[in-house]
Amino acid sequence: AQSVAQPEDQVNVAEGNPLTVKCTYSVSGNPYLFWYVQYPNRGLQFLLKYITGDNLVKGSYGFEAEFNKSQTSFHLKKPSALVSDSALYFCAVRDMGNNDMRFGAGTRLTVKP
Amino acid sequence: SAVISQKPSRDICQRGTSLTIQCQVDSQVTMMFWYRQQPGQSLTLIATANQGSEATYESGFVIDKFPISRPNLTFSTLTVSNMSPEDSSIYLCSVEDRRRPLNTEAFFGQGTRLTVV
Numbered sequence: 001a002q003s004v005a006q007p008e009d010q011v012n013v014a015e016g017n018p019l020t021v022k023c024t025y026s027v028s029g030n031p032y033l034f035w036y037v038q039y040p041n042r043g044l045q046f047l048l049k050y051i052t053g054d055n056l057v058k059g060s061y062g063f064e065a066e067f068n069k070s071q072t073s074f075h076l077k078k079p080s081a082l083v084s085d086s087a088l089y090f091c092a093v094r095d096m097g098n099n100d101m102r103f104g105a106g107t108r109l110t111v112k113p
Numbered sequence: 114s115a116v117i118s119q120k121p122s123r124d125i126c127q128r129g130t131s132l133t134i135q136c137q138v139d140s141q142v143t144m145m146f147w148y149r150q151q152p153g154q155s156l157t158l159i160a161t162a163n164q165g166s167e168a169t170y171e172s173g174f175v176i177d178k179f180p181i182s183r184p185n186l187t188f189s190t191l192t193v194s195n196m197s198p199e200d201s202s203i204y205l206c207s208v209e210d211r212r213r214p215l216n217t218e219a220f221f222g223q224g225t226r227l228t229v230v
Contacts, residue, residue, distance in 0.1 A: 032217045043205055043221035044156075046114070051217055088153065094217065101146075101219055103156045 002027040006104035021076040023091030033074040034092040081111045119222030136206030141186035144209040162189040
């Protein structure tokens with residue numbers, strides 16, 4: 001069965017600084033990996049995904065994530081954080097042969113001016 | 114990406130009553146799912162809504178409590194039956210279109226915030 005862990009409940013960064021939101025995963029086969037963002041009183045918005053190919057994937061709003069197979073990680077990054085990036089971020093994984101998408105517990109990102 | 118309309122966006126209901134949540138997609142999709150989310154918490158999959166057949170429920174969720182319909186490829190409903198305060202949560206509809214192999218991401222409705230009093 002697949003699972004995903006987000007080890008940090010909360011990440012605080014100053015505006016303009018780089019940010020990283022961590023995610024590690026466990027699957028029996030090849031993983032599909034995703035990042036979603038949730039703003040208050042909204043549904044989840046898709047940011048980016050890794051299926052195959054380049055380990056560094058670029059997504060919406062300047063976010064990117066790096067797939068590291070040896071460390072089973074898929075950390076979300078952005079070179080320069082904005083106050084408007086403050087939200088709840090979810091990492092998700094699906095085993096290639098599985099219907100279900102499993103979500104991490106979420107990490108609340110706060111970017112301070 | 115699919116555009117999903119989920120209704121109602123929020124409701125306050127009396128215990129013992131039922132609420133039906135609707136999910137409408139602007140295009141045909143192969144997969145539709147229903148999730149539950151406590152505010153600020155992770156998502157828990159309730160069931161997969163199967164077109165033309167009974168939904169597939171996850172452990173801990175049963176059809177009598179959460180009946181689901183999916184009459185076609187663009188519409189699904191979730192009913193929360195005989196509600197109690199423990200059912201207060203956010204309910205999210207999610208869709209995926211797996212007809213193309215690289216279309217692996219899910220898209221979500223805005224959610225329904227349910228409060229049971």
